[in-house]
Amino acid sequence: AKKAGGSRFKIFDESCQQDYARQLYIESELRHVLQRRELKLFYQPQLDLKTGTVVGVEALIRWQHPEMGLVSPVEFIPIAEQMELIHGIGYWVAEEGIRQAKAWHDQGMPLRVGINLSARQFSDEMLADKLSRMLKDSALPPALLDVEITESVAMDNPEQALFMLRKLQDLGVSLALDDFGTGYSSLEYLQKFAVDYIKIDRAFVSNLITNPADQGIVRAVLGIAESLGSRVIAEGVETEAELQLLSSLGCDEIQGYLIGRPMPASEIPAVIAQYTHN
Ligand code: C2E
Numbered sequence: 351a352k353k354a355g356g357s358r359f360k361i362f363d364e365s366c367q368q369d370y371a372r373q374l375y376i377e378s379e380l381r382h383v384l385q386r387r388e389l390k391l392f393y394q395p396q397l398d399l400k401t402g403t404v405v406g407v408e409a410l411i412r413w414q415h416p417e418m419g420l421v422s423p424v425e426f427i428p429i430a431e432q433m434e435l436i437h438g439i440g441y442w443v444a445e446e447g448i449r450q451a452k453a454w455h456d457q458g459m460p461l462r463v464g465i466n467l468s469a470r471q472f473s474d475e476m477l478a479d480k481l482s483r484m485l486k487d488s489a490l491p492p493a494l495l496d497v498e499i500t501e502s503v504a505m506d507n508p509e510q511a512l513f514m515l516r517k518l519q520d521l522g523v524s525l526a527l528d529d530f531g532t533g534y535s536s537l538e539y540l541q542k543f544a545v546d547y548i549k550i551d552r553a554f555v556s557n558l559i560t561n562p563a564d565q566g567i568v569r570a571v572l573g574i575a576e577s578l579g580s581r582v583i584a585e586g587v588e589t590e591a592e593l594q595l596l597s598s599l600g601c602d603e604i605q606g607y608l609i610g611r612p613m614p615a616s617e618i619p620a621v622i623a624q625y626t627h628n
């Protein structure tokens with residue numbers, strides 16, 4: 351029994367060592383991502399259910415590494431946060447997202463472009479000033495920039511978070527509360543934050559058709575959003591049946607593989623055209 355336990359430990363230890371080696375490798379490689387231009391933004395379309403047109407996109411970061419291939423943001427963003435590299439990466443995302451939004455705007459496609467902000471970036475006192483400067487330099491109408499935050503921004507320091515949110519609202523950008531329902535959803539903060547969009551997490555959309563409990567949650571979120579004057583975007587919509595149900599419940603917008611996967615900016619005009627009705 352002792353022997354078996356020993357080898358079990360060894361297997362665990364080896365895979366643990368491999369994980370640790372990869373983590374260390376990612377840490378050392380992450381330091382150079384900006385300078386080596388290995389980051390890229392993909393865009394996922396958002397469909398307005400009332401008009402049936404594409405009104406926005408969410409920018410999702412991709413890391414194309416020469417050895418590791420495509421590294422998921424789920425893996426490298428938490429490491430970038432620990433290493434405080436998230437600030438530089440986050441500003442790159444903002445700059446690139448704004449540049450792309452302005453390019454589409456100038457081509458007659460005024461799409462709202464959503465960027466994801468880490469909670470860590472909220473502790474950066476310069477955040478609002480830097481975004482303000484980028485918006486002015488780009489001449490993008492600020493409302494076309496949508497800033498996605500999660501409830502975790504309020505965890506460490508709710509007062510400071512509220513102060514930062516007000517500063518962002520003053521810039522004229524729109525605010526979206528991401529992954530709604532998965533964190534600490536205090537109704538009090540929801541009311542104080544007064545976000546333009548509430549994004550229902552994929553977890554509640556995946557089993558919407560078969561699970562009455564999830565339907566109940568979605569109805570409740572739509573009711574709360576209505577009373578707060580926020581619009582609702584449902585994430586992770588993969589089937590026509592989900593679209594129909596969300597539409598009948600009064601959901602404003604959907605995002606998911608049904609409409610399109612995250613894709614290079616160059617492929618977005620074709621999706622817009624596909625959903626243009628004459
Ligand atoms: P998120 O903000 O919740 O983004 C939505 C994720 O769901 C994306 O994963 C997207 O590809 C995926 N998704 C969208 N539609 C569907 C669908 O119909 N079915 C399924 N199964 N999945 C769908 P992705 O691109 O891997 O991003 C993962 C997370 O990484 C994001 O979750 C976000 O938290 C983070 N992230 C991505 N880009 C950035 C960024 O620029 N900055 C920061 N701080 N975080 C980012």
Ligand code: CA
Nearest residue numbers: 408466498528
């Ligand atoms: Ca998001």
Ligand code: CA
Nearest residue numbers: 528529549585
């Ligand atoms: Ca989300």
Ligand code: CA
Nearest residue numbers: 528529551552
């Ligand atoms: Ca998520």
